[in-house]
Amino acid sequence: MFLDRVKITIKSGNGGNGSASFLRTAMTAKGGPDGGEGGNGGNVIFKVDKNLNTLYNFKYHKKFVAENGGDGSKRLKTGANGKDIIINVPCGTVIYDSETGKIIADLCEIDSEFLALRGGKGGHGNAYYKSSIKQAPHYSQTGEVTKQREVILELKTIADVGLVGFPNAGKSTLLSVISNANPKIANYPFTTLYPNLGVCEVYGQTFVVADIPGLIEGASEGQGLGHYFLRHVERVRLILHLVDISQSDGRDFIEDYININNELSKYSTDLSKIPQLVVFTKSDLLEQDVLEQREKLFQDKINKEYITISAATHHNVEQLKQITLEKLSKIPKKASVEIEKFDFDQRDIDSLVISREDDGTFVVSGGKIDNFIRGVVLSDNRSFAYFQNRLQQMGIIDMLKHRGLKNGGTVKIKDIVFEYTE
Ligand SMILES: Nc1nc2c(ncn2[C@@H]2O[C@H](COP(=O)(O)OP(=O)(O)OP(=O)(O)O)[C@@H](O)[C@H]2O)c(=O)[nH]1
Ligand SMILES: [Mg+2]
Structure with a gap:
């Protein structure tokens, strides 16, 4: 069976979580923060393999997931980076984004590689946040969670x-x-x-x-x-x-x-x-x-x-x-297929959407929030105060008020639901 067009699912690894930990030994009863960084998730890489000339390998194997980054741990130990996943394809494989139909890459050189999706970034450990004014930050950051994507591989033979x-x-x-x-x-x-x-x-x-x-x-x-x-x-x-x-x-x-x-x-x-x-x-x-x-x-x-x-x-x-x-x-060599400039792996860190549920709850979502929330651990009053401060600084409270948020109104941000008080 000859296979020259196939849809597959790819996902880069999530970033590992940063660790929140404090050094405690017999000698240092009150040591400083020593939570290490989370490791980065593995990348998704396509590689041309000259021994392949069909997409047959993808007939039954359609999902490719790179390894997640390891979590950071105490004593400043950084989590391991997730292993990349290398997807071998025949020369002449064109990769399309299944959602938009746009061409992401045209792989026509032997041994060439294409990094399709970067792994998620590891989160910072609490040691990272230590500063002259904050000697003992108790919070760390979770790793970046990556999205699963679908791509279409199409083989267009390269022959003279x-x-x-x-x-x-x-x-x-x-x-x-x-x-x-x-x-x-x-x-x-x-x-x-x-x-x-x-x-x-x-x-x-x-x-x-x-x-x-x-x-x-x-x-x-x-x-x-x-x-x-x-x-x-x-x-x-x-x-x-x-x-x-x-x-x-x-x-x-x-x-x-x-x-x-x-x-x-x-x-x-x-x-x-x-x-x-x-x-x-x-x-x-x-x-x-x-x-x-x-x-x-x-x-x-x-x-x-x-x-x-x-x-x-x-x-x-x-x-x-x-x-x-x-x-x-x-006869001149043919140019490879035309590729529109298109960053398939663009991360959304800017979007901000405010919507309302039937009961009037304000819901804040979008890439900006996902990114921000990675660093929020609501373990105590101090961290909640930080969270509210940041919402203020980011202009989100003003936006919510503009949309009708009043004292006592309910706001939902990811898993966090709170009552707004002025
Ligand atoms: N006498 C003779 N027979 C030939 C020649 N070239 C091919 N044939 C025969 O013609 C038949 C078909 O040849 P193939 O090369 O299989 O033809 P094809 O175009 O690849 O055919 P498909 O794969 O079915 O599309 C075979 O029996 C060959 O032996 C030739 O130059 N002289
Ligand atoms: Mg033939």
């Missing part, structure tokens, strides 16, 4: 050359003859079920060839597997359009040529703009005079550049490789 043509045209046979690939070959249509890649070498230079299977009439409207695979043609620089000139499947070779081109242009005008070289295959099956007649017919009717080969006898195969290399040298 795409082999297209009707099933049985001889695509896989040609690939096996000109490259290191070893695809399945058989005398029936749809032998190849997913694109194969091979590296072809000519005079010490190389190019990558993709065998794009399953193209038939109606492919652009979803017939067969072809439509599914046409996205792999999008990024090739040159199409070798294979046409069985021996007509061994009983169809007219010129109609075959026209039909496949129709499918390409129906799929997208971009595909029809990709430079093409027509390759007539299986010349060994025809008498020389019949072959010449058909070539002449093609010249008269279509008048496009072509080369006639036989993968069986290797007739013209070397020439085809050389012409392909020569053509490629004149």
Whole structure:
């Protein structure tokens, strides 16, 4: 089963909590704050693995969660950082944000890495808050809690050359003859079920060839597997359009040529703009005079550049490789897909939303509050006083009053519910 589009869930690790602790030993009855910092959560990283060429690994494994950071502890001990999770993908994987459909990354270099989600920050321990005026802070900060996200991975093969043509045209046979690939070959249509890649070498230079299977009439409207695979043609620089000139499947070779081109242009005008070289295959099956007649017919009717080969006898195969290399040298490398500037991992630390529940309770939420509340531990009157002070400083009390909060009104901020008193 070939898998080239899949939705997965990813999550970076939460930050570990900072610790609130005081040094107590036999010698120091009243030691200072010694609560250590929480560790950072692990990141989510995508990495190109050259040994992969499908997204099959994601068929059953769809959730990837990096490790949480460890909590800080006494004696200034910092929590361990959570381990990153590395997600291996094949070269040519484009990553989309499932929510907005925007492209997050296009991974087309071997071994390249992409940091998709940063781990949550660890919280500060109480030792961090010690200052000349605050000798014994009793509070610490909780770690940053990260959100789970969904992304779509889509494989768009990166090859210089795409082999297209009707099933049985001889695509896989040609690939096996000109490259290191070893695809399945058989005398029936749809032998190849997913694109194969091979590296072809000519005079010490190389190019990558993709065998794009399953193209038939109606492919652009979803017939067969072809439509599914046409996205792999999008990024090739040159199409070798294979046409069985021996007509061994009983169809007219010129109609075959026209039909496949129709499918390409129906799929997208971009595909029809990709430079093409027509390759007539299986010349060994025809008498020389019949072959010449058909070539002449093609010249008269279509008048496009072509080369006639036989993968069986290797007739013209070397020439085809050389012409392909020569053509490629004149076609610029394709830019990778266009990426809009988009910070997928942007953290919301600014939003502030005030809403009201049916019973009149004011609810304050948003990233600004989430961030602030990490440092709030309502263990006693002092910390509550701090909490109220900060609400005042942040302008939240004024905003609430503006929205109608009166003395005695109820306010809910995350898990904290309190009565407002002036
Ligand atoms: N005589 C002869 N037979 C060939 C030649 N090239 C391919 N064939 C045969 O044609 C049949 C189909 O070849 P494949 O390479 O599997 O064709 P394909 O285009 O990959 O077909 P699908 O994978 O089904 O799309 C096989 O039986 C091959 O042996 C050739 O140059 N000469
Ligand atoms: Mg094949």
